[in-house]
Every structure is written in C-alpha cells, then in structure tokens.
Amino acid sequence: MRIVSILALLALTSGPATAAAIYQIGDNDGYGAAVCDNCSHSFDGFSADHDGRSATEKLATDGAQYTDTYSTTHPGFSPHGLETVATFHFGGLGAHWTSGKLEIDLADFQASEFGAVAAAFNGITQDFAFDDGYTKTAIHTFLLSDAVLDSINATGELVITIDRNNSSDFYGIDYLKLTDLTEPAVFMPPVMNTVASPVPEPETYLMLLAGLTLLSFACRRNIKPIGLTA
Numbered sequence: 001m002r003i004v005s006i007l008a009l010l011a012l013t014s015g016p017a018t019a020a021a022i023y024q025i026g027d028n029d030g031y032g033a034a035v036c037d038n039c040s041h042s043f044d045g046f047s048a049d050h051d052g053r054s055a056t057e058k059l060a061t062d063g064a065q066y067t068d069t070y071s072t073t074h075p076g077f078s079p080h081g082l083e084t085v086a087t088f089h090f091g092g093l094g095a096h097w098t099s100g101k102l103e104i105d106l107a108d109f110q111a112s113e114f115g116a117v118a119a120a121f122n123g124i125t126q127d128f129a130f131d132d133g134y135t136k137t138a139i140h141t142f143l144l145s146d147a148v149l150d151s152i153n154a155t156g157e158l159v160i161t162i163d164r165n166n167s168s169d170f171y172g173i174d175y176l177k178l179t180d181l182t183e184p185a186v187f188m189p190p191v192m193n194t195v196a197s198p199v200p201e202p203e204t205y206l207m208l209l210a211g212l213t214l215l216s217f218a219c220r221r222n223i224k225p226i227g228l229t230a
C-alpha cells in the first residue's frame, strides 16, 4: 500500500529569517584618518603618535578609547598613559549563541619583527601573530570557537584583550565588529494527525467487491419480506 504523508512537507516549512545581530566597537573610518580597508596608511613609523579618535572614542569605556590610535597602548607613544593592554567589552549578548564571528580592522601588525601580542577572547588565547607589514592595514576575521561561544553563553559578554607586554610593535585598530550567526529559530506549524488514508491497490478493490457480493447473497437468503410467513 502506498502511504502519502505530508509531514515531510510540513518539515520544510519555516518562518521568515531574521537579520543577524551585529555589535560594534569603534567605527570604520580608517583610523580616524580615512585610510581605506586592506590597503596602506601614511602614519609615522618613528614617532607613531597618530591619534584620530573622536570625542566619543576618547571618553569611551567599552574599548573604543583604544581605536584609531597608531601606537595603541604603547607607553611613551600612545595617548593611553602607562597602559599596555587594550580591553574591548561587548556586553548584553545573552545565552543563546551557537555561532559567531569577530571582524577586526588592524594596521601594521609585524609580529615576526617586533614580537606578537598576547590576545584572548574571554581569557581564551587567540592567534594574533599577524605579519601584515609596515603601512599595511588588514581586516581579519575570527570564527568563534566552541569554547568562546560557551563562555559567551555563560557570561553574556565577550571581553577581548590585546596585551603588548611582549611586543614593541606599533599598530592600530580601526574597529571591532561582532556578528551573531546563530540560526534564527525555525517556525514549525503545529503537527496534526494528517497522515492521508491509504489508497487501496486494485487487488484490494477485488477483495472488497467479492466481500460485498457474498454479503448481499447472504442477506437475500435470510431476510424475508415483511408480512409473509414461511
């Protein structure tokens, strides 16, 4: 017998997709100097004192105070005093993350020449040993590991630290952008008991017809017309 089910069709039905949530620290304004993405800057590689921060960035406490400087957290050259660690804080992230990525726009990383920074996402070490080269800007993207996603779900935040204590590199950070790639919840219509009735095969029709014929014959033998006696 052939059973036609529409459950499979229901399973293919989903609601409208929702846009991925995006969180950003700093803006993509070319280090406050209109430097294009993935190209070259003209910052001074000797005095390294570029400070293109807006008033908002200077007053920020979420990490934007570290963007748009070419000499970030470099005592004696940066506007950050004696600080040697830049900390960026994404908060209010919830506890539902299954996938996400971080995009970060960097200038002039030279890990091999001047030492790599020590970077971590929620305390989990990340490879930041970039060798983009002097005058080069580059947008780097990290797909968040399961460990980082678990830490976001446990704390509702993502804290990024870039520690230059073992590095004398001059570099800059234009912005950081965090994207929640968690799949939107799939809308499933209520499942009804809608398995279609079986469609009888020809043999079944023949058996049914034979049964009806026998039943009719039996009735004719046993039922007598009303008013007649045997």
Ligand SMILES: [Ca+2]
Pocket (backbone or CB within 6 Å): 028, 029, 030, 031, 035, 036, 037, 105, 174
């Ligand atoms: Ca940029």
Ligand SMILES: [Ca+2]
Pocket (backbone or CB within 6 Å): 107, 108, 109, 110, 133, 134, 169, 170, 171
């Ligand atoms: Ca550099």
Ligand SMILES: [Ca+2]
Pocket (backbone or CB within 6 Å): 026, 027, 028, 029, 030, 031, 032, 067, 068, 173, 174, 175
């Ligand atoms: Ca910027």
